[in-house]
Amino acid sequence: MRHLVPLVTVASWLVSGAAQAQRPTTLAGRSTVYAPRGMVATSQPLASAAGLEVLRTGGNAVDAAVAAAAVLGVTEPHMTGIGGDMFAIVWLAKQQKLVAINASGRAGSRMLRDTLAARGFRSGSQQGAMSVTVPGALAGWDLLLRTHGRRTLKQVLQPAIAYARDGFPVSPIIAAQWANETDFLRRDSAAAATYLPGGRAPKAGEWFTNRDLARTMQTIADSGIGVFYGGSVGRRLVQHLQARGGFLTLDDLRRNTPTWVTPMSVPFRGYRVWELPPSNQGIAALEMLRILEPYDLAAMGHNSPAYLHHLIEAKKLAYADLDRFV
Helix, strand or coil: CCCCCCCCCCCCEEEECCCCCCCCECCCCCECCCCCCCCCCCCCHHHHHHHHHHHHCCCCHHHHHHHHHHHHHHHCCCCCCCCCCEEEEEEECCCCEEEEEEECCCCCCCCCHHHHHHCCCCCCCCCCHHHCCCCCHHHHHHHHHHHHCCCCHHHHCHHHHHHHHHCEECCHHHHHHHHHCHHHHCCCHHHHHHHCHHHCCCCCCCEECCHHHHHHHHHHHHHCHHHCCCCHHHHHHHHHHHHCCCCCCHHHHHHCCCEEECCEEEEECCEEEEECCCCCCCHHHHHHHHHHCCCCHHHHCCCCHHHHHHHHHHHHHHHHHHHHHC
């Protein structure tokens, strides 16, 4: 799992020549939100609040997005923060240009086919030290901020550092998802010590702190990302993974670089929908739209058997291609 940068990136960008009629309320029955100056949407309220505060104090969308993503790495520890990947699509309003960045790390250089076979590796195995690739998110955040932000990495990391150091109340959905990973976390003593305080996952409403993560992020904020990509933090990371059968080396971390890529798009009923190219999985969404283009989904009725059948079959075909070719 990985976090996309909130706010400035979404699964797809829609560009239309005609405005859509506004729905008075959402399907959830909540009032419409009006935000003439800025809006942040994430899966966790503290992350959204952190991004909003950046906007209020003069930061731009890129600054807010990175701040929010960093907080998500603290408040959603079952997902991935600085240990994960990052993909971003950014609209540059002044230049009227859409740009994209792929900050997913490569596989470790010690990963060899014969080694995997000797260890009994099977396709679909996605947990444990062998599955860890070079963490690209931190380098991606840094590049986004240096090229299109107004704040430094040190500045936008401060909300995440504060929540890790001082703690936060665990929200209900995250508490349930966290508890589901209990058995997995128990396989590693360090993970259990950090993420299973008192021998269990925190319950909804309980206060959780992660001072080790706070110190790591503060070190990165003070010294720059080099301390992670080949420095003292990177050395500890590599040593821990190699002791558990991982494939990363310190040189893998040093060689890591994010990549600017050209977004891909397809037309869909008066819109143009944009995604990142592979190795990102967005091409599946584009394929689904092209498959569905000829069908009158509205006439089928929302969530009718015919409607769901067409969507499910389109997704099956797109994901088969994704699995085969990407």
